Amino acid sequence: MEHNKNYSAAAKKYNVSYQQVYNWVKKYLSKGESGLKDNRGKKIENRNKSELTDAEKTELELKQARERIRRLEAENFMLKKLHEFQRRSIK
Template sequence: MSKRVKFSVEEKLFSINQVLQSKTSIHAETKRIGVGNNTLSDWIFNYEREGIEGLKERKTWTRYSEETKKAAVKAVVDHGQSLRRVAKKYHISSSSVLRQWISKYTKGIEIKATSKGSASSKMNQGRKTTYKERLEIVQYTIAHELDYGKAMENYQVSYQQVYSWVRKYQSLGEEGLKDGRGRKKESEELTELDRLKLENKKLQAEKEQLEMEVAVQKKLREIRERFNR
């Protein structure tokens, strides 16, 4: 069975209160419940901004203009403002979304607006996948702190497909991703080599997430040093 990564609103609220009431630190609480620091920080941010509603799982894709994305990124990278403050100012769904834009910016990748037409099309159109692909996509999504949009773009599948697969994996483990429809079922048994390849891709996704965090922190240090001269 996979490691549990789904949390109810009540469980999120308990962890948030533990931190806000200074009963524990973010690091200690995330270690206890098995999530990243960014995940708990986003829960706190969304709770402070929207209350209980902010702790419920989102099923929709939020669209942002190119101007909003660039202004938010520059506010952090060029002016040293905090991720949470900028996310709140520009009504960004979570600081992890903002981190993704910053990662592109620091790598020299052009930041573009999400096209309403293409976003809607991609969200509603899925594609046929194998069991091994679904497992890889789920592991990638979890490694990137449940960034469904990032997984959608990376694997060219629909938002609802990713969301559904993650939910099934969280509830039933790997068995939940097997497709039993039709008389000619796909081969749904992983070889040891398959598992090693999937584990390697999972580690690569986690490494990518870590490198993004390091790049952001490095950029912020450069900004502080520049201002302190």
């Protein structure tokens, strides 16, 4: 692309749309080479943490917190049932 950013010429050369070239340049300028990697279909938790955006890091932390809450709620439920069972067995 050099410095003149001739999107039309690049689009013709690589047989892609003008918009595609524009998007590639935009991603490259904002995230560097890692911005050009195809991450479609990859779960956030399976990607390299250093490549995640701040929004993706926050989303991952939120997902992990929700999973932890779900596990703790299940554990709490089981402990209550165990306590109830033990209390009934003693009587």
